[in-house]
Amino acid sequence: MTTQLESWNNGAAKSAILDFVQKVTTTNGPDFVPPAERIATFDNDGTLWLEKPMYIQLEHGLRAIGRAAAEKPELRERQPFKAVYEKDMAWLGKAAADYAKGDPSGVLTLVMGLAEVLEGITVEAFEADVLDFLSNVQEAHFKKPYKQLTYGPMVELVHYLQDNGFQVYITSGGGRDFMRAVCEEIYQIPRSMVIGSSVTFKYGEDAQGIPQILRTREIEQPIDDGPGKPPHIHRTIGRRPILAAGNSDGDIHMLKYAKGHKGPSLALLVHHDDTQREFCYDGGSEKALQLAQQEGWIVVSMKDDWKKVFA
Amino acid sequence: MTTQLESWNNGAAKSAILDFVQKVTTTNGPDFVPPAERIATFDNDGTLWLEKPMYIQLEHGLRAIGRAAAEKPELRERQPFKAVYEKDMAWLGKAAADYAKGDPSGVLTLVMGLAEVLEGITVEAFEADVLDFLSNVQEAHFKKPYKQLTYGPMVELVHYLQDNGFQVYITSGGGRDFMRAVCEEIYQIPRSMVIGSSVTFKYGEDAQGIPQILRTREIEQPIDDGPGKPPHIHRTIGRRPILAAGNSDGDIHMLKYAKGHKGPSLALLVHHDDTQREFCYDGGSEKALQLAQQEGWIVVSMKDDWKKVFA
Numbered sequence A, B: 001m002t003t004q005l006e007s008w009n010n011g012a013a014k015s016a017i018l019d020f021v022q023k024v025t026t027t028n029g030p031d032f033v034p035p036a037e038r039i040a041t042f043d044n045d046g047t048l049w050l051e052k053p054m055y056i057q058l059e060h061g062l063r064a065i066g067r068a069a070a071e072k073p074e075l076r077e078r079q080p081f082k083a084v085y086e087k088d089m090a091w092l093g094k095a096a097a098d099y100a101k102g103d104p105s106g107v108l109t110l111v112m113g114l115a116e117v118l119e120g121i122t123v124e125a126f127e128a129d130v131l132d133f134l135s136n137v138q139e140a141h142f143k144k145p146y147k148q149l150t151y152g153p154m155v156e157l158v159h160y161l162q163d164n165g166f167q168v169y170i171t172s173g174g175g176r177d178f179m180r181a182v183c184e185e186i187y188q189i190p191r192s193m194v195i196g197s198s199v200t201f202k203y204g205e206d207a208q209g210i211p212q213i214l215r216t217r218e219i220e221q222p223i224d225d226g227p228g229k230p231p232h233i234h235r236t237i238g239r240r241p242i243l244a245a246g247n248s249d250g251d252i253h254m255l256k257y258a259k260g261h262k263g264p265s266l267a268l269l270v271h272h273d274d275t276q277r278e279f280c281y282d283g284g285s286e287k288a289l290q291l292a293q294q295e296g297w298i299v300v301s302m303k304d305d306w307k308k309v310f311a
Helices: A012-025 A056-071 A073-077 A081-085 A087-098 A103-119 A122-134 A152-163 A176-180 A225-237 A249-259 A287-296 B012-025 B058-070 B074-077 B081-087 B089-100 B106-116 B123-136 B152-163 B174-182 B225-239 B248-257 B286-295
Strands: A039-042 A167-175 A196-197 A199-205 A211-219 A245-247 A265-270 A298-301 B039-042 B167-175 B194-197 B199-205 B213-217 B244-248 B266-271 B298-301
Touching: A012 A152, A012 A265, A012 A298, A039 A152, A039 A225, A056 A073, A056 A103, A056 A122, A073 A081, A073 B167, A081 A087, A081 A103, A087 A103, A103 A211, A122 A176, A122 A211, A152 A245, A167 A176, A167 A225, A176 A196, A196 A225, A199 B225, A199 B248, A211 B225, A211 B248, A225 A249, A225 B199, A225 B213, A245 A249, A245 B039, A249 A265, A249 A287, A249 B089, A249 B199, A249 B213, A265 A287, A287 A298, A287 B199, A298 B012, A298 B225, A298 B298, B012 B266, B012 B298, B058 B074, B058 B081, B058 B123, B074 B081, B081 B089, B089 B106, B106 B213, B123 B174, B123 B213, B152 B167, B152 B244, B167 B174, B167 B225, B174 B194, B194 B225, B225 B248, B244 B248, B248 B266, B248 B286, B266 B286, B286 B298
Parallel strands: A039 A167, A039 A245, A167 A196, A245 A265, A265 A298, B039 B167, B039 B244, B167 B194, B244 B266, B266 B298
Antiparallel strands: A199 A211, B199 B213
């Protein structure tokens, strides 16, 4: 039995979603879209799960960088190892603040430090480490394991779309292989349907001659964010989405891409306006919120449109 | 009703396939593999369709390069435009012969020339051009449109695996978007399940402000061939295949990767030994054929194992 978005309050957002799905699934209707073309793409951080007070993947990265800096004193002579080891909140805070203002240099230094630390490990070893972190480390504010901090109404929407013949993909600005560790468990989205940023890989063979995929320290270009998202979507899916959901300026190009579909399309922008149950912030989403009306995107108010926030 | 590989003769290859599928699909059996992990990867050129006397995609590329050289005389001052325009069979033949011997420089010059000619066009325009070529141009030797030159027993095998809960991917050393133009029609493989080589893309907006994905002239690294295949497979699927099929030395790493699966695995190597119905050649497959026995790969004889060659 298909859900009817029970964790959503009645209102413009819920109606827009129900109407859209009704329309594209009505056989012989003027807006019918065959299942093969029912592509939906969902941003992850801030759209499907928590991204404040810190990106979950950033917390994982800081731990790995900190462990490496503790083990190898020579690393502490340079960034990001020095700041992480010394818990230099001024440096780390500036990296985060700059990123929100559109200057990714500090965050890139962290990302490159992490890629360096993880260079040469197998994709399986990385995944096991991520799964352990997401399952066993408790998030400081909500006091729950990270993997439990998904947004219930959005996960319900993913399942509602899947039940209606949609192929639902994640398009994360963060790491693709990071989300693959839990996507099947927490969203019931197959790992082949996760698009995201990544390092590149190389082929190797272990001591027994068994082929292994090893991480390099090279960041694959483009990052799956902003104008990088549509090319990533094309590369993986080969079709333009008819539905896209995001929450920040990094999702603008993806939302426009979906709305450029010839035929029916729907773009959703999750607005973090719930002081009580989550956090209230527009930082990093100012342009998207400003564009929403003229572009015909549906703004989803966490406060008004959702009966609950977390799954 | 599931096929039982009716276009295959009884013999070691057919038995190995039927036994393997039986084994991994037997619930509660010791070798049961859940559907999510039943990943199969198939090389394309020479495995699923014709690759002689010339790679089909090469014929398409030569035409595009030739058109550009005819329109822009200044291009003819350099390779590959000069050779293609002048039909310089010595230069073109050497490029092909060098490639078979492991020196890709001439073929790379052609690939880069093609990427240059197609720079800036939309992915939809490229796909339409490919579809037109594959549907309407007749192959010189067999006198049929290119898209009809698939191997019937291999297409039957793809469907047999799909019917048994496998997710079947193409992993082409050639262009991913080239195969996407016809994969759904000729193999019933969704375009999101095509892995292959590619240029990179950039985001653009057309005169109406509609987002478009545009081809660049940059070749994405690595090429999806040889040691590049397993990293491509990881990037797209995120799981190790349990079955892989190829026909040439470019498939060695993929076949080894599949055989490295912890649990049951099957690797198939198609051998072009049918002088009557296709072509007889080992060139470019010498190492793979030599490795087959020690690695436990099943060699599929087109002559002995197949009742027919073309679909």
